[in-house]
Amino acid sequence: MWRVLPTIVFGLFCQAATAAPVIGVSWPGDTTHQWKVDSEAIRDAISAGAGAVIETDARLSAGKQILDVKSLIDAKVDVLIVAAVDARALEMPIKAAVAAGIPVIGYDRPISLDGVLSIGFNQADVGRLQSLALYAARPRGDWVLLKGDFDDPQTARLYAGQIGVLRDSISAGLIRIAGEAYTPGGLSLNARRAFGNILDSTRNAVDAVLTPDDASAGEAISVLEERGLIDKVAVVGQGGDPETLNRIARGQQTATIWEDHEALARKTADVALQLAAGRTPHELGVTRQLDDGQGTTYELHLQPFTITVDALGLALTAGWIDAERLCRHVPAGRVVDCP
Structure with a gap:
């Protein structure tokens, strides 16, 4: 389906010059650097493919995102890309899109509804890499598991990956779970509060912390710093934003699981353009099918990988961060890539 439509970018209208496939994108909110980077990358890739984009911003409101969709x-x-605030809340409008013959892509956060193709990073793989990275630093001791929102299916996937690695060591008594807590809304400030409570209950007797994301890792590190424990506790998150890479360089964070969102955006734009041209997920080589009780859904996963202090040179080479930001406040001689 090809036609001329105005392009809308966060509410701004401009007339498209020629007929083009029109890709709609519903973002969860404009308050994080991640979504702004993803938005720019998707717009650039779709424009390069002679497509047009309509974008909306839910401002972290599930109710507004329903109206946006x-x-x-x-x-x-022609195609709808949705980075969901709350995938379950979007069930009715997503089903309406599918019924209208509009291909739907769940971006970064899976939407487990019949006919939806989700593109992102497998959280079970992320959890496995998190546990392996933290285990390499602290193979024994008292661990804390900070989780995401209880109602987010990604939380269960992440936890399954983590525990799959740790189960034998827990059974053998080498690793003891000193505390674990969900973080309502997946908010990092809730992670900070939960971690502080666990430290109080254990009298600061903690050796390692697994967190659902790097924002939560940053809050946990802030609490450790306040209590004089920054050099005693290993912390692993996921995301890999510049602040996190700097924390790893400074020795405050043990590792992060890097998810290349520019690659995710480019892949999603390419798939969207091909779906708009009438191709099916099977024709695109997407054969993975899951049934989460809501129907058959397709998932396409990109590969996450671990960033420790020894891999920061890779981040520099890839252009994820510049040397000035990476090396800020880094002690001389700690990182080979910093003067």
Whole structure:
């Protein structure tokens, strides 16, 4: 389906010059650096493929995102990309999009509904890499497991990957779980509060912390710093933003599991353009099918990988961070790539 439509970028309208496949994108909120980077990368890739983009911003509101998705359906977009605030809350409008013949892509956060193709990083793989990285640093001792939102299916996937690695060591008594807690809404400040409570209950007797993301890792590190424990506790997160890479360089964070969101955005844009041209997930080589009780869904996973202090040179070479930001406040001689 090809036609001329105005391109909308966060509410700004401009007339498309020629007929183009129109890709609708519903973002969860404009408050994080990640979504802004992803948005720019998707727009650039779709524009390079002679497509047009309509973007909306839910401002972290599930209710607004429901209205946003409905507005994109009404705009008769050729493909709908959704980075969900709350995937379960979007069930009705997503089903309406599929019923209207609009291919739907769940971006970064899976949408487990019939006919949806989700593209992102397998959280079970991320959890496995997290545990391996933290185990390499602290193969014995008292661990804390900070989780995401209880209602987020990604939380269960991440936890399954983590525990799959740790189960034998826990059974053998080498690793003891000193505390674990969900973080309502997946908010890093809730992770900070939960971690502080666990430290209080254990009288600071903690050796390692697994966190659901690097924002939560940063809050945990802040608490450790306040209590004079920054050099005693290993911390692993996921994400790999510049602040996290700097913390790893400074020795405050043990590792992060890097998810290349520019690669994710480019891949998603390419898939969206091909779906708009009438190709099916099977024709694109997406054969993985899951049934989470809501119907058959397709998932395409990109590969996450571990960044420790020894791999920071890779981050520099790839352009994820520049030397000035990476090396800020890094002690001389600690990182080979820093003067």
